[in-house]
Amino acid sequence: MLKAVPTQSLSDLSFETLNVRYDESYKTLTFAMNPGAIPCFSYNLLKDINKFQLKMTDFLSSKEVKSDVDFLVFGSDVPGVFNLGGDLKFFVDMITSGDRQTLQSYAELSIDVLYANFINLNANVRTISLVTGTALGAGFEAALSSDYIVAEAGSMFKFPEVVFNMFPGMGAYSFLARRISPALVERMIVNAEGYTAEDLYEMGIVDVIADPGEGEMALRSFIKRLNKSSITRRSVLKMRNRVLPLEKQELLDIAHDWVDAAFSLSDRDISAMSRLVRAQSKMMSQNASNEKQTSQMAMQSHG
Numbered sequence: 001m002l003k004a005v006p007t008q009s010l011s012d013l014s015f016e017t018l019n020v021r022y023d024e025s026y027k028t029l030t031f032a033m034n035p036g037a038i039p040c041f042s043y044n045l046l047k048d049i050n051k052f053q054l055k056m057t058d059f060l061s062s063k064e065v066k067s068d069v070d071f072l073v074f075g076s077d078v079p080g081v082f083n084l085g086g087d088l089k090f091f092v093d094m095i096t097s098g099d100r101q102t103l104q105s106y107a108e109l110s111i112d113v114l115y116a117n118f119i120n121l122n123a124n125v126r127t128i129s130l131v132t133g134t135a136l137g138a139g140f141e142a143a144l145s146s147d148y149i150v151a152e153a154g155s156m157f158k159f160p161e162v163v164f165n166m167f168p169g170m171g172a173y174s175f176l177a178r179r180i181s182p183a184l185v186e187r188m189i190v191n192a193e194g195y196t197a198e199d200l201y202e203m204g205i206v207d208v209i210a211d212p213g214e215g216e217m218a219l220r221s222f223i224k225r226l227n228k229s230s231i232t233r234r235s236v237l238k239m240r241n242r243v244l245p246l247e248k249q250e251l252l253d254i255a256h257d258w259v260d261a262a263f264s265l266s267d268r269d270i271s272a273m274s275r276l277v278r279a280q281s282k283m284m285s286q287n288a289s290n291e292k293q294t295s296q297m298a299m300q301s302h303g
Contacts, residue, residue, distance in 0.1 A: 013055060015048040019077050026223050027070040029056070030130075034077040038280050040084045041138050046109045053116045060123035067124070071223060074117060074146055075130040081284075082129075082155070085137025086110075086170075088277045092270055095262055103262060107255040110138065110170045114145040115248045118175070126226070126237070131155050131197065131206075132215045137168055144175035147237055150208040150222055151197035152215045158194040164272040165265060169258025171251050178244045179205050 013020050017035040022028070031052050035045040060067050076082045087106075094103040117127055129143040131151040140157045143149050159168045167189055176185040180203055188195070200206040210218030226233050265273075 013052065015052065017042065017045040018048040018052060020052065022069075024068070026220055027068055028073050028128075028219075028223065029069045029071070030073040030075050032075040032077040033083060038084060038087075038089075038277075038284055039076065039078040039081045040087050040280070041110065041142075042087045043090065043106055043109075046106070046113055049113045050109060050116075053113065053121060057116075057121045057123065060121060060125065069125055070227075072117070072121070072125050072127045073130050073219065074127065074142060076132060078133070080133040082131045082133050082135040083139025083142060084134065084280055085139050085160070088273050088280070091262060092273055092277070095265060095270060098263075100259065100263060104256070104259050107169065107259050108252065111248065111251045111255050114142060114171050115251055117142075117145040118171075118246065120147070126234075128219065128222070130215050130219050131157075136160055138170045141168055141170045141172045141175060144179075144205070145171060148207045148222070148226075149200075149205065150210060150215060150219050151200070151206045152210045152212050152218075153197055154212055155197040156194050157197070157200055158192065159189050160192050160276070162190060162192045163276065165269040166261060166273075167258065169255050169261075171254075173254070174246055174250055176205070178240065178246070179203075 017033065019030075019032045019034055021030045021032065023030070031049065033039065033045060033049075035042050056069075056072070060069065090106070091103065094100075094106075120127055126148070127146040128148045128150060129146040131143050131149060132155065133152070134156045135143050136156075136158050137160060140159060143151075143157070159172060161167050172189060173182075173185055176188070184203070187193075195203075197206050197209055201209050208218055208222045
């Protein structure tokens with residue numbers, strides 16, 4: 001049984017770029033990204049996620065309400081795409097106009113959002129990223145900020161920033177180095193190789209592989225397994241955080257370096273970034289056309 005939100009106290013949650021769903025049977029609250037024409041981390045999407053997290057933090061810490069949320073699920077409602085990463089057009093606009101402060105604020109808000117997810121909103125909940133398509137750059141980093149990653153087979157993960165002489169600055173190194181060796185992290189960043197969900201499962205980064213189109217079903221099965229060994233699982237996460245602690249300041253320092261690097265880019269680098277924006281727009285336009293065609297064919301077959 002699905003509800004829009006878990007309790008009446010959250011029934012006023014409404015976002016332009018985010019869909020919130022509650023599954024009472026599994027006590028999961030999903031916040032699914034739906035940011036518009038190009039499914040990237042726009043400023044509006046970051047603000048919506050931040051607003052959602054602050055509301056949830058208040059709710060989960062309330063002494064007046066018994067929480068009925070055990071899992072927060074970070075997902076996407078864009079077919080075939082989890083998130084394409086940072087808002088490259090916004091980056092180009094800020095760099096060319098010399099607006100360092102606004103780009104700095106964007107970077108800091110990104111860290112606010114991902115670190116809040118990483119620390120489970122300082123609440124007794126676990127976080128799961130459900131990846132049902134492409135996760136690039138900050139999209140990959142967002143998935144890594146959760147306790148667990150469930151990904152559909154064939155989903156592609158990649159850090160493309162080296163193409164325009166940048167680096168992933170929203171937690172990639174910090175999150176990945178807690179799962180794999182730093183040498184491998186650096187190879188993933190510098191070589192800009194694409195990795196399937198299956199590749200990342202073998203590397204120990206993805207926790208569960210789902211058949212294509214079966215992400216939600218695999219998520220529910222995984223939650224059943226988590227609940228059966230809840231003491232062990234929670235203890236392992238607690239030990240991980242003790243042995244490999246991550247302070248927010250570490251992420252902020254790297255994000256500040258990222259802003260400095262952005263304002264050191266050459267005209268050639270900025271042009272490469274602009275070309276990638278056009279490629280993303282073309283890809284999403286083609287995806288929308290394919291979705292429409294598939295829908296029309298389905299309607300005709302039923303007719």
